[in-house]
Amino acid sequence: MDEVHVVVAHSERATLRVGDVFLKVDADQARIDVEVEAMSLAPVPTPEVLWRKPPVLAIAAVPGTTLGRLGGPSTGSAGAWAAAGAAIRKLHDAPLPSRPGRAGRGVGELAAELDAECQVLVAEGLLPSGLVTRNREVAEGALRPWTPAFTHGDLQIAHVFVDGDEVTGIIDWSEAGRGDALYDLATFTLGHEEHLDDVLAGYGPDADVDREVIRGWWALRSLLAVRWLVEHGFDPFLPGCEVDVLRSRM
Template structure:
């Protein structure tokens, strides 16, 4: 029995992983213990604020709550200031300038092959018009070019970046961290919030090819759609992945 806890909140839950809030503690339960191992190691190596690890056992990770609030939610206007978005860009640059983690990142050929499989599924099942899928697949091609790998977060959704005023207080959910393309992180951070891309780039600095950022928006939105649908999420909600594809 837990003492002093009014309720348990399910923050996110699906077949692969579930995150619960218990008072000021978050419990992450993952079907793949290796993902949590990566998360703990990545947070230890990251040169930016992360949540405090309270304890870690196979398949379960307990984290302290971060101060502040998330940059926003996909599909809703962000309550954060332009300066807060710029601070997020600065934090991402510090991460990208850090030494690479020792484990491998995702293979670009595998990412492209998965993208093609998902595009075929979207068109064949009439989830999206074939011409919309084809147009975004052409846009996505710009992401598949030579690049120098950096230490990326790998799932830098705006809900994972917490700020207090104009300061970044922490970044959550590091299970996809690995060597990878810096512009992928910037794309995921600004997905559905193109209006803040300029702010993020102002904080991040040089080396940002906006066409590649937009290409990663298409890659992400096309590749994630089936997973989102099968796990109870709606990529056709206002401001979400399908709207991103239509706006490209």
């Protein structure tokens, strides 16, 4: 019998791997609905849905390996990063899904959430006030009008699989929907800024990509993530992770 491997587990959801099958357990069925619908619509390689029996979704493993992980070295070539950029552009150019996604929150709502989170980070002593203040200034660059695109919404480097210079699969679509395309690009390159040029080369020279907006999303996403990660058993203070991303803006 195949060994059961816990991929990720916290109070909101858990993912287990048994052989070539991933079992996603999520009490919020709306997230599973979003994931299944997004994978059916996305014009990029996605996992095959094997079966669904709430609260469990079973999907097949995708071939290839990830480009790396946050806090770790990149294992992919410049060509692989460019291929990922091309796949992301294909997704962003696709017809819009019906739902708003994580990358589609309104500017006012997002600013209010960010300001409240910054206050808590300082009040609870999680981060120095100077670090929070500086990154709140940088994050302002992301708070501007944007044209909706089909976004993944949680396009972490660990969610994109490649074989050589070919993208073989993109996983974890529960945050997908209409949103800001630059949020996806920022999430994908978070902690791996040295590969932004490679990603944008694949994304296309005709794309209107404002790097200051991407830097704003790096700061914003990291500020919003720190406390959640700590409370759910993760460590954003590890080398190369969210706190280092914030320090790099100083």
